[in-house]
Structure formats: structure tokens, C-alpha cells
Amino acid sequence: MPLRDVEGQYSALEGLKRALSHHRLHHAYLFAGPHGVGKALAGFGLAQALLCDGPRADGDGCGACKGCTRVAERQHPDLHVLERLERADGKGLEAQIKIDQVRQLQKALAYKSFEGGRRVVVIEEAEAMNPSTANALLKTLEEPGEETFFVLISHAAHRLLPTIISRCQRVRFSPLPREFVAEKLAALGELAPAQAELLAGLAEGSIGKGLALAESGLLADRVALIEAADDPDGLQRIGALSELADKLGRDKGELPLFFLLLRTWYRDLMLVQAGLPDDRLVHHDLAARARARAVQIPFDALDHRLKLLASTERDILQGNANPRLFLERLFVHLVDDARAGRAGRAA
Ligand SMILES: [Zn+2]
Incomplete structure (x- = not known):
């Protein structure tokens, strides 16, 4: 879709659109911000603008010509997309963008462009480049050749090498407003308003995350999960929690959603303590x-739980930890915490 159709990111894209219409584009951009808020849409929108056969007066792509269509299909010969590849065993994607992919890109860029004009390189999940891959890219980023533009997309820009970041113009994407996400989810996912609103709250400003949540089975277990993990008599449930740890440990795809549910729940308790109305x-x-x-639960204990959740999630998702072991440890902490809280009040 052309840049003008990317919604909800007015302030992020304003500068970019101005640069485009004044023919003052930087040769490398870093689109940084959370998952599912339009970074990739905007990245390919910019690619359309650059590779359009007949751009509009403001520089944006027409959205309908052969060039725009081929960019939208990712089939344009002068569009190069770097992303994590499918694993050979078919079990999802590789953890990293490979250095060979960068070398292939460099080979392709050494030739003239197919259409005799611009070339655009879009790197999705740029943080998935390890330091040696990023270093290999650096030279190309420094001397990209004429009419070659880079868009690096990242939801974890802090993990990029400083040398990469310093060569890019950063465009900051923000979480989308909850009402906007709810509206989009209702339309895209054909959801009832109440469900769209719940999902929008959980999605933390990300349409992509909201859609993933709508498809996940975990949402059906939302209430049961919250009740199990945040049970004042948690000790009685430790068997059930151990079962849950086992299940989540096996199916890692559901882990981020599980952490999201607990995180938003404890944040809700903080909002209640702060005196906010229920509809917030x-x-x-x-x-x-x-x-x-x-x-x-005292505020400090909630804060402690949120930190515990964050560190456990980080350890598991970065692959440093055995999920089952860490989840069990988390649950034991939560239960101990609940007992300590009660003992504290009883004293
Ligand atoms: Zn066009």
C-alpha cells in the first residue's frame, strides 16, 4: 500500500513524506517501534514510492502501476528483501539473518539495476543480524551506490550495532491508540465490538499482535489462566500450574501470549490501585x-511480579533457559509471594 494509506502513524511518517516530496530522501532509514504498528507497511510503501512507474506529485507511489504492484507482491527485480529464512526442517524460521544473505545482496547490488533506476533494500527484523552479519552489511550501508535506498525495520532497535544505527535516519513508530486498534480489529477480524476492545487492550497498540491474539487458542483460556496464575490460594493449584508450565514449555508459540495475559492483568491491578475507572x-x-x-496485593509486590515476568520472559525467549524449568520457578515465586503477602497482612 502507498505511504498515504498507512494509518495511525502520522507523526512518524510526516517527515518521511516531506523528504520524499522534496526529493531529499536519506539513503538509509531505520523504522523502529513495536510489533504490528505499520513499520513493514510503511517500508514497502516507501519502496513503492521509489519504484513506481509514475509517482504522484507528492512523490508517493500511485499504488496501481506495474512497479507498485510488483513491490506489493515482493516481485520487483530492484526490490531486495532480507528476512529470516524458513528453516530446512520446516519448523519455523531461522533465528538469524545469515551472512550469506548479505553477501548475495552485495553481489546483486554490484550489477546495474534491472529497470535502470533505483534500487530498494528492505531488511525485516534487522535485529536478527548477528554482529558479523551486520558488519558485513555495514560497508554496503556506507557506500550504497547511487540511487540505492535502505529501509531497516526493527522492533528491537537497541539490539542493532551502534555503527548500523548511526548510518540510518531513524523513524520512530508508536503504539497505536487503543480505540483505533479496536476499530481495525473489528473490521479485519470480523469481531464483535466487546471482543475487539478486549483484544485491542491486550494488543498493546499493535494491530498485528491483536490479530495474532484473535487467532490464538489461548484467549479462550484467558480467565482460567489468570485465575490459575494469580490465585490467592495458589499452593493448592501448584499441580495445575506445573501442568500448565509443561504445556507452555512444549508449545513455545503460546508463551508470549501467556506472558502478555499476566502482564496486562497485574498492570490492571495497578490501575485499580491508582483509582482508574473500570473501562480503562x-x-x-x-x-x-x-x-x-x-x-x-501491595503495589511493591505487583511491581515485583511484573519484573519477575519480564525477566523470565526474556530468559526464555532469548533461548537462555529451559522454558518448563523457568515457568515452574516463576509459579513457585508467585505462590510464595502470595503467601508472604498474606502472612504480612496477618502479622
Ligand atoms: Zn505506481
């Missing part, structure tokens, strides 16, 4: 439970 809660259908729990 993500899980506002569970407002009564949230109000009851918010008086039982």
Missing part, C-alpha cells in the same frame, strides 16, 4: 476480581 482496564470484564485482588 484491559480485562474490564474481570473488574470485580481485579478490585478484590488489588486490595490484597
Whole structure:
């Protein structure tokens, strides 16, 4: 889609559109911001603008010509996309962008462009380049050749090498407003308004995440999961939690959603403690439970839980930890924490 159709990122894209219309584009951009807020849409929108057969007066792509269509299909010969490849065993994607992919790109860029004009390189999940791959790219980024433009896309720009970052113009994408996400999810996912609103709250400003949530089975277990993981009599449930750890440990795809559910739940309790109205809660259908729990768990303990969740999630998702072991440890902490909280109040 052309840049003008990328919604909800007005301030991020304003400068870019101005540069485009004044023919003052930087040769390398870093589109940074959370998952699913339009970074890739904008990246390919910019590629369309650059490879369009008859761009509009403001420099944006027409969206309909052969050039634009081939960019949208990722089939344009002067569009080079670097992304994590499918694993040979068919089990998802490689963890990293390979150095060979960068070398192939460099070979392709050494030749003249096919259409005799511009070339665009889009690198998705640029943080998936390890230091040696990034270093290999660096030279091309420094001397890209005439009419060659780079768009690096990243939801974790802090993991990029400083030398890469310093060669790019950064465009900051923000989480999208909750109402906007709800509206889009209702339309895209054909969802009832109440469900779209719940998903929008959970999606933390990301349409992509909202859609993934809508498709995941985990949402059906939302209430049960929250009740299990945040049970004042958690000790009785430790068997159930161990089972849950086992299940989540096997199916790593659901882990980010699991952490998201607990994170938003504890944040809701903080919002209740801060005196915010129920309709500001993500899980506002569970407002009564949230109000009851918010008086039982002190703010410091909630803060501690959120930190514990974050560190456990990071350790597991970075592959440094055995998921099952770490989840069990997390649950034991949560339960101990709940007992300590009660003992503290009893004393
Ligand atoms: Zn066009």
C-alpha cells in the first residue's frame, strides 16, 4: 500500500513524506517501534514510492502501476528483501539473518539495476543480524551506490550495532491508540465490538499482535489462566500450574501470549490501585476480581511480579533457559509471594 494509506502513524511518517516530496530522501532509514504498528507497511510503501512507474506529485507511489504492484507482491527485480529464512526442517524460521544473505545482496547490488533506476533494500527484523552479519552489511550501508535506498525495520532497535544505527535516519513508530486498534480489529477480524476492545487492550497498540491474539487458542483460556496464575490460594493449584508450565514449555508459540495475559492483568491491578475507572482496564470484564485482588496485593509486590515476568520472559525467549524449568520457578515465586503477602497482612 502507498505511504498515504498507512494509518495511525502520522507523526512518524510526516517527515518521511516531506523528504520524499522534496526529493531529499536519506539513503538509509531505520523504522523502529513495536510489533504490528505499520513499520513493514510503511517500508514497502516507501519502496513503492521509489519504484513506481509514475509517482504522484507528492512523490508517493500511485499504488496501481506495474512497479507498485510488483513491490506489493515482493516481485520487483530492484526490490531486495532480507528476512529470516524458513528453516530446512520446516519448523519455523531461522533465528538469524545469515551472512550469506548479505553477501548475495552485495553481489546483486554490484550489477546495474534491472529497470535502470533505483534500487530498494528492505531488511525485516534487522535485529536478527548477528554482529558479523551486520558488519558485513555495514560497508554496503556506507557506500550504497547511487540511487540505492535502505529501509531497516526493527522492533528491537537497541539490539542493532551502534555503527548500523548511526548510518540510518531513524523513524520512530508508536503504539497505536487503543480505540483505533479496536476499530481495525473489528473490521479485519470480523469481531464483535466487546471482543475487539478486549483484544485491542491486550494488543498493546499493535494491530498485528491483536490479530495474532484473535487467532490464538489461548484467549479462550484467558480467565482460567489468570485465575490459575494469580490465585490467592495458589499452593493448592501448584499441580495445575506445573501442568500448565509443561504445556507452555512444549508449545513455545503460546508463551508470549501467556506472558502478555499476566502482564496486562497485574498492570490492571495497578490501575485499580491508582483509582482508574473500570473501562480503562484491559480485562474490564474481570473488574470485580481485579478490585478484590488489588486490595490484597501491595503495589511493591505487583511491581515485583511484573519484573519477575519480564525477566523470565526474556530468559526464555532469548533461548537462555529451559522454558518448563523457568515457568515452574516463576509459579513457585508467585505462590510464595502470595503467601508472604498474606502472612504480612496477618502479622
Ligand atoms: Zn505506481
